[in-house]
Each structure stands twice: as structure tokens, then as C-alpha cells.
Amino acid sequence: MTAFADRVEHVSISGIRKVFEAAGEDAINLGLGQPDFPTPAHARRGAIEAIESGRADAYTSNKGTPQLREAISAKYDRDYGLEIDPADVIATSGGSEALHLALEAHVNPGEEVIFPDPGFVSYDALTHIADGTPKPVGLRDDLTLDPATVEDAITDETAAFIVNSPANPTGAVQSEADMREFARIADEHDVLCISDEVYEHIVFEGEHHSPLKFAETDNVIVVSACSKTYSMTGWRLGWVVGSNRRIERMLRVHQYGQACASAPAQFAAEAALTGPQEPVREMVDTFEERRDLVLDGLTDAGLEVPTPEGAFYAMPKVPDGWCEEVLERGVVVVPGDAFGANGAGYARLSYATGTEELKEALEIMAEATRAVR
Ligand code: PLP
Structure with missing residues (x-):
């Protein structure tokens, strides 16, 4: 029988992909790890x-x-x-x-x-x-x-x-x-x-x-x-x-x-x-505006979230069942434990997504928070 290498045996397929697979086609995707901008x-x-x-x-x-x-x-x-x-x-x-x-x-x-x-x-x-x-x-x-x-x-x-x-x-x-x-x-x-x-x-x-x-x-x-x-x-x-x-x-x-x-x-x-670095500055400015929007939205929903100072992610503390509730209501977020055991009780939201979609997602997340509390 052919054997498999032990070191690969311990590697599991990313938990992030499982969330995407569970989401419907019309879901608002806050699970993405890539900017929603064109290459310059x-x-x-x-x-x-x-x-x-x-x-x-x-x-x-x-x-x-x-x-x-x-x-x-x-x-x-x-x-x-x-x-x-x-x-x-x-x-x-x-x-x-x-x-x-x-x-x-x-x-x-x-x-x-x-x-x-x-x-x-x-x-x-x-x-x-x-x-x-x-x-x-x-x-x-x-x-x-x-x-x-x-x-x-x-x-x-x-x-x-x-x-x-x-x-x-x-x-x-x-x-x-x-x-x-x-x-x-x-x-x-x-x-x-x-x-x-x-x-x-x-x-x-x-x-x-x-x-x-x-x-x-x-x-x-x-x-x-x-x-x-x-x-x-x-x-x-x-x-x-x-x-x-x-x-x-x-x-x-x-x-x-x-x-x-x-x-x-x-x-x-x-x-x-x-070449010119303006596209980078424009993208970062947009991310900062969205970061503020997300921080306000999550805080208004009663969630605790450390202020993210970079990248395009926020990681609020969330109640039990929150990620599932949010997913059921059509917003994809990644449960924090996909990033390690200490991530349990958190969720990762990417704001590399359009502002209007983000606003809609924040409303849904606020409703979901009320539902699970
Ligand atoms: N390091 C971190 C922290 C990342 O988030 C990523 C991609 O998500 C990478 C490295 C890998 O980047 P690349 O797409 O260039 O392979």
C-alpha cells in the first residue's frame, strides 16, 4: 500500500473554505482575504x-x-x-x-x-x-x-x-x-x-x-x-x-x-x-473609511471590537451561535477558531467589499446579534 507522509497528515483544509461552501450564492461575502480593487x-x-x-x-x-x-x-x-x-x-x-x-x-x-x-x-x-x-x-x-x-x-x-x-x-x-x-x-x-x-x-x-x-x-x-x-x-x-x-x-x-x-x-x-503609488493610497483611504464604518456598526450593535489599525479585517468578540446566525441571514464571516483555538468566541470580517454591501451586512449583523442574545 502507498503510504502518506505524516507531516502532510496533520494539515487540514482551511476552515475558511468550509464557510464559503455553506453560503448561498446571494450571500454578502465578508470572508475574503483579497482587496476588491483592480490591479493598477x-x-x-x-x-x-x-x-x-x-x-x-x-x-x-x-x-x-x-x-x-x-x-x-x-x-x-x-x-x-x-x-x-x-x-x-x-x-x-x-x-x-x-x-x-x-x-x-x-x-x-x-x-x-x-x-x-x-x-x-x-x-x-x-x-x-x-x-x-x-x-x-x-x-x-x-x-x-x-x-x-x-x-x-x-x-x-x-x-x-x-x-x-x-x-x-x-x-x-x-x-x-x-x-x-x-x-x-x-x-x-x-x-x-x-x-x-x-x-x-x-x-x-x-x-x-x-x-x-x-x-x-x-x-x-x-x-x-x-x-x-x-x-x-x-x-x-x-x-x-x-x-x-x-x-x-x-x-x-x-x-x-x-x-x-x-x-x-x-x-x-x-x-x-x-510606477505611481497613488492607487495604493486611494485603496488604503477607502479601507480606512470602511474600517470606521465597520467599527461604528459593530459597536452600535453592542459588540466589542478592538480597533484594527491596518489590513482590511476586523475581529469582534461574538456571542455563541453568532457566526451561524449571521450566515443563515446571508452574510459570510469566518469564525475566529479557523485561525487557531484562541480565536474561538471571535469572528473575522473582511471589509474588502463594497460600501453599500457593507452597510447592508452591518444591519444584518446587528439583527443577528439581537437574535442570539
Ligand atoms: N501572509 C498573510 C498574513 C496573509 O494574510 C496572506 C494571504 O492572505 C499571505 C501571507 C499570503 O499572501 P500571498 O497571496 O502573496 O501568497
Whole structure:
């Protein structure tokens, strides 16, 4: 009989998909993890021109085209004053592949990976796939990750911890002080900090800080992507940034698993990163307006919800049976326990959906709240 690998046995299909399947066709979908905006025209044109000229026909260098890696390096300088050698970047198939490379290249069998709970569903799954041991840790009341919680969870078996700001599913943004602490912890305990920054540009209050800026060793690596910033989830283009020795290790996985990121997507990403950034600002402004609408609506309905300062999610505390009631009334939300055991009693709402639909959904959620209380 053919056997299945144990490390895949522990991976279950995301709870999010189950909710979509249960929803009717006319449901208002607040379950989506992707912006409801078009990819900027200049990014699309970058791919179209590359395809028509034949430049996108062949494999690129394994790490990605030199021009794209230059554009990523320039982005870090522009945004954070960070000097990144383009040789220390791998263009990947979305942030997902970048996370996969980071874990595959750094986790030995059984070693622990600490990550936020509730947290992005891939952290647990990719840790299993890398044959590591997931170690989810709880959040503060405001749904940020306390560096002290991470530090307390570190043992001799810890390979890495994951920080995600702005965060999915909570919309929480870590402070600069927290990011400095995460860098210190990575340095002092000699564990890897994987900073998942795919929502880095969707911040409403203050700004995003990367622990990469504060680390004194090469124990911080950064994962990011075009997916959320440029509404390019379908293009599958992300990257990982780290020291040269870490990049070379991750390249061993990427080279044989992927060869290179899709060439047309690389040209689109280069155009997105080097072209006008107004579409990003417009999208973020719209998300902020909707965030306020959602906060007001949920608070008026009597729900407690920490103020999300980034991404496009809100995570209210909800009474028992609330998610089912809301779904029955035609609004899709994701039960918080799809993001880890500590997510029980919460729901994730995405406001990457039209304002009118959001208003309707908020009314329905208020009715559902009255019904289950
Ligand atoms: N990290 C977080 C926190 C996410 O929410 C997502 C997607 O939802 C990803 C990474 C993966 O992004 P990509 O679509 O670029 O693979």
C-alpha cells in the first residue's frame, strides 16, 4: 500500500473554505482575504508589454529578474531607509511561497515555530509541512502579539517565531517598541524572526515598522508580496529578503521547487513597484473609511471590537451561535477558531467589499446579534 507522509497528515483544509461552501450564492461575502480593487493599470501593462515583446517567455534567474530585485531593493530604501542588496532577495510565487521557503530552510524535524493565535492559517500548516512543531501563542487584549509572550515560549527546541503586522485575521498593528523587542529577542536567543509584512502598506494610524531595521544579527528575514498592496493576489508574486547566507539556503528550496517565479508576474511587479503609488493610497483611504464604518456598526450593535489599525479585517468578540446566525441571514464571516483555538468566541470580517454591501451586512449583523442574545 502507498503510504502518506505524516507531516502532510496533520494539515487540514482551511476552515475558511468550509464557510464559503455553506453560503448561498446571494450571500454578502465578508470572508475574503483579497482587496476588491483592480490591479493598477501600469502593473498590468508591465506584464502585457513583456509578454508581447517575448521577454516573459523564458525562465528568469532563479532569484528573479535583476530589474525586479533592484525595484524591491529600492522599495526598502524608499519606505524604510533600509539598504538591501538585490542579491539578497528571492522573488517568489506570492508571500505564501516565501513563508514556505523560510520554514523549509530553517526548521529541523520537530523544532518549534512560535506564531500568533489567532493567526494566519498558513503558519500552522507550513510548520507541519516543514516537519516542525507548531507552537501557537495567545495575544494581548488589543489582539497584538506581546514580545514577552514570544520570549517566554522560546525553548532550546525553538527554530523560529513569526510576527505578522498588520495582522490577518485581527487587523492589529505592532508598535515600533514591539518590533524593536522582536529584533532583540531574535538576536539574544539566536532564533529566527520571520516578519510577515504582506499588509505593510495598509496601515491607518502611524506607520509600519519592520524588525529588520532593528536587528543586529541576520536573525530577521522579511516576507512580503504585491498581493495585497497592489491588489495582485492572482498574479502570485511575493519575495523574501534576508542575509546572503539565508537567501542562499532558501534558494536551494526555491530553485528545485519552483525554478523561478512566473515571468509575466515579475514584470507586472516591477512596474507596480517602480510606477505611481497613488492607487495604493486611494485603496488604503477607502479601507480606512470602511474600517470606521465597520467599527461604528459593530459597536452600535453592542459588540466589542478592538480597533484594527491596518489590513482590511476586523475581529469582534461574538456571542455563541453568532457566526451561524449571521450566515443563515446571508452574510459570510469566518469564525475566529479557523485561525487557531484562541480565536474561538471571535469572528473575522473582511471589509474588502463594497460600501453599500457593507452597510447592508452591518444591519444584518446587528439583527443577528439581537437574535442570539
Ligand atoms: N501572509 C498573510 C498574513 C496573509 O494574510 C496572506 C494571504 O492572505 C499571505 C501571507 C499570503 O499572501 P500571498 O497571496 O502573496 O501568497
